[in-house]
Amino acid sequence: MSAPASAQDDTLRADLAADMPGLMELYRDLHATPELSFQEFETAKKLAARMRALGFEVTEGVGQTGVVAMMKNGEGPTVMLRADMDGLPVVEQTGLPYASKQIAVPASGVETGVMHACGHDTHMTGWIGAAQLLVDRKDEWSGTLMMIAQPAEELGEGAPAMLEDGLYERFGTPDYAIAFHDAAQFPAGMIGYSPGFALANVDSVDITVPGIGGHGAYPHTTKDPIVLASAIVMKLQTLVSRESSPLDPAVITVGSFHAGAKHNIISDEAKLQLTVRSYSDESRKLLLDGIARVAKGEAMAAGMPEDRLPTVTIADPYTPATFNDPDFTQRMMAGFATRFGAERVMQVPSVMGGEDFGQFKRYAPDEVQSLIFWVGGVPQEQFDAAQRGEADLPSLHSPFWAPDAEKVIATAAEALADATLRLMPMGGE
Numbered sequence: 205m206s207a208p209a210s211a212q213d214d215t216l217r218a219d220l221a222a223d224m225p226g227l228m229e230l231y232r233d234l235h236a237t238p239e240l241s242f243q244e245f246e247t248a249k250k251l252a253a254r255m256r257a258l259g260f261e262v263t264e265g266v267g268q269t270g271v272v273a274m275m276k277n278g279e280g281p282t283v284m285l286r287a288d289m290d291g292l293p294v295v296e297q298t299g300l301p302y303a304s305k306q307i308a309v310p311a312s313g314v315e316t317g318v319m320h321a322c323g324h325d326t327h328m329t330g331w332i333g334a335a336q337l338l339v340d341r342k343d344e345w346s347g348t349l350m351m352i353a354q355p356a357e358e359l360g361e362g363a364p365a366m367l368e369d370g371l372y373e374r375f376g377t378p379d380y381a382i383a384f385h386d387a388a389q390f391p392a393g394m395i396g397y398s399p400g401f402a403l404a405n406v407d408s409v410d411i412t413v414p415g416i417g418g419h420g421a422y423p424h425t426t427k428d429p430i431v432l433a434s435a436i437v438m439k440l441q442t443l444v445s446r447e448s449s450p451l452d453p454a455v456i457t458v459g460s461f462h463a464g465a466k467h468n469i470i471s472d473e474a475k476l477q478l479t480v481r482s483y484s485d486e487s488r489k490l491l492l493d494g495i496a497r498v499a500k501g502e503a504m505a506a507g508m509p510e511d512r513l514p515t516v517t518i519a520d521p522y523t524p525a526t527f528n529d530p531d532f533t534q535r536m537m538a539g540f541a542t543r544f545g546a547e548r549v550m551q552v553p554s555v556m557g558g559e560d561f562g563q564f565k566r567y568a569p570d571e572v573q574s575l576i577f578w579v580g581g582v583p584q585e586q587f588d589a590a591q592r593g594e595a596d597l598p599s600l601h602s603p604f605w606a607p608d609a610e611k612v613i614a615t616a617a618e619a620l621a622d623a624t625l626r627l628m629p630m631g632g633e
Contacts, residue, residue, distance in 0.1 A: 281628055401483040
């Protein structure tokens with residue numbers, strides 16, 4: 205499948221270096237003008253225009269605001285490179301001269317600042333950089349290049365929206381799907397990978413716990429939903445500690461607990477909001493079934509009547525786990541190790557964060573080989589200070605997240621282009 209190293213190894217990085225000033229100008233523009241999920245209208249226009257100028261056949265409005273750019277260059281496999289476009293409802297506090305001052309209204313209806321606090325601006329810029337390198341090397345690859353600019357990753361809804369809009373039926377099913385994500389825990393320019401499950405199933409679960417309210421001085425005349433909901437919260441932890449295999453990671457976090465309005469009133473209702481993380485479909489089912497069982501069982505133990513048992517609502521759609529095909533991942537990383545040096549490429553633990561990139565494989569699991577990898581973004585001096593215990597690193601989604609964008613973009617663009625060239629060698633495998 206992979207071609208041996210060729211003369212392109214000597215020129216790829218040099219050509220990218222020449223492109224970097226223009227790419228950094230694009231990055232600063234994207235960073236300063238983020239748009240929320242499914243509101244990426246201007247962002248999509250900018251990317252579509254760039255791809256048309258490079259000679260791609262471009263279709264806009266796929267899955268609401270998504271962009272698909274196709275380039276057929278002879279016979280061979282189809283390689284899909286994906287970038288996500290949406291920003292987050294976060295007020296930027298990085299102090300950068302090109303910091304976002306954008307204001308928008310998300311689905312919540314509450315006006316907010318908008319920031320690329322997850323680094324999607326680096327994703328888009330690295331994606332454009334790879335496209336430029338590949339267009340300049342059309343005599344070195346044969347096949348179909350499928351470039352996807354995806355909306356609404358932060359909602360977990362953008363990839364399914366594009367697929368439901370006929371992405372594969374209209375443009376073809378890729379043989380390979382590749383993406384990267386910047387990382388706030390690794391030094392800038394490092395490449396991290398996780399064979400197998402890389403990111404988790406993400407479920408949002410709401411539990412409404414009815415009670416029988418009354419005066420706080422006379423609790424014996426009530427059924428206190430706060431006490432009942434507290435029992436549910438504590439019991440839920442045993443689903444992970446006592447029902448899930450210790451070798452199968454799982455998380456149940458109660459992120460919100462709302463009940464009552466006054467010191468001396470026992471409320472008639474409590475509401476819990478949970479995030480539930482798992483990898484396999486089997487583990488996900490165990491957790492979700494267990495949540496429903498625990499909520500009902502604790503209510504029955506508290507003496508709640510049948511018509512006032514808790515209701516458990518699981519948000520649909522959910523974000524499924526992202527799975528890296530192990531053999532494919534190892535082959536791609538072996539090439540990266542040759543190109544970048546083994547010290548910059550390392551296997552890292554899987555995470556319990558979510559990413560809807562996994563949908564592209566899940567939609568056609570027998571046809572698509574998939575890989576998402578990390579590109580470290582922490583400026584080296586900040587990383588070193590944190591290693592010495594002298595500084596704390598901001599995480600993704602932090603208003604202070606300011607990656608070393610130049611290193612992220614340069615590393616990602618080179619890696620995406622290199623992987624594509626190896627997957628679509630001129631003259632076949």
